[in-house]
Every structure is written in structure tokens, then in C-alpha cells.
Amino acid sequence: MKLRIITPTLHGVADYSAAVGLITLPILLNLGNSSGIAFWFSILTGLAVIVVSILTNYKLGIVRTIPYQGHLAIDLLVAITFMILPFLFDLKGIDGYYYWINAAVIFLVVSLSESK
Template sequence: MTLRFINPTMHGLADYSAGLGLIAAPFLLNLGTSAPLALWFSILTGIAVIAASLLTDYKLGLLRTIPFEGHLAIDLLVAITFMILPFAAGFSGLDAYYYWVNAAVVFLVVALSSEV
């Protein structure tokens, strides 16, 4: 039995939702109290997530130039960055927790994504 039940189309839906969430959530949560980078890094990452999704070779991709396996590698790099950034940039409180929770979610989505 495999636990990889998120197919590329479901992953694409998650990507576009996550991109929009990364753009909107910092304003809704008032991020940036410990460091302005906490607000802006989320917004820039949200834009990058949408751009990467548009370029990914899956049903919801537009230009389909990035193979799905490459997309998963990018997601993994984002998760690692989100895990390290609060320490490296001195985020505290909600700013740090926001990135750690997002890192955990991205790790989980990558782990549960199938390439078929």
C-alpha cells in the first residue's frame, strides 16, 4: 500500500491555492512584527509558487517546461528554506511559527505526491 495519493492534478490545485495563500496570509496574520522580511518573503514565494506551477508539466500547467519531478524538488527546497529562514533571519513569535507550519505542510505534500 502506498501513501502517495496526491496526484499531479491535485498537487496543482494545492500549488495555486498555496501561492494565493502565501500572498494573502501575511496581511491577514499581520506578519512582519519581528522582521519585515517575514511579510515580504511569503509574498515573493507565493508569486514564485504560482509561476513555477504555470511552468510545470502537469494538467494545470500552462507552458509545461518543468518536469513534475523537478517541481517536487523545488517544493522540497522551499520547505527547507521555510524551516531554516526563521533561525537565519531572526524571526520570532507568529512570524517564525508561520514559516515552520508552512514548511511542515510542504514537506507533507511532497511526501504524499505521486508522479502518476
């Protein structure tokens, strides 16, 4: 039984929603106590998610130059980066937990996404 329940369109909705969260949550959670990278990396990643989503070949893409499979590969790279970021920059407390939780969510979304 395959559990690929997230369609490309639903994945697009998740992408744009995640971008909003990545941009706003560092402000709301007061990230950056252990390092400024915790604050700014999230915001820059959120902006990058918007760009990649606009460029992805799915229903919510606009320019549609990145294949959906390539988009999923980029998502995996982001999840891996988020997983190791707290170790690389010695992020403590909420700064570290924020990235580990985001990494887990991204891994889950990619694993549940249809591969088109």
C-alpha cells in the same frame, strides 16, 4: 503500502491555493513584527509558486517546461528554506511559527504526492 494519494492534478490545485495563501496571509496575520522579511518573503514565494506552477508539466500547467519531478524538488527546497528562515532572520512569534507550519505542510504534500 504506498501513501502517494495526491495526484499531479490535485498537487496543482494545492499549488495555486498555496500561492493565494502565501500572498494574502502575511496581510491577514500581520506578519513582519520581528522582521520585514517575514512579510515579503511569503508574498514573493507565493508569486514564485504561481510562475513555477504555470511552467510545470502537469494538467494545470500552461507552458509545461518544468518536469513534475523537478517541481517536487523545488517544493522540497522551499520547505527546507521555510524551515531555516526563522533561524537565519531571528523570526519570533507568529513570524517564525508561520514558516515552520508552512514547511511542515509542504513536506507532507510532497511526501504524499505521486511521483508521476
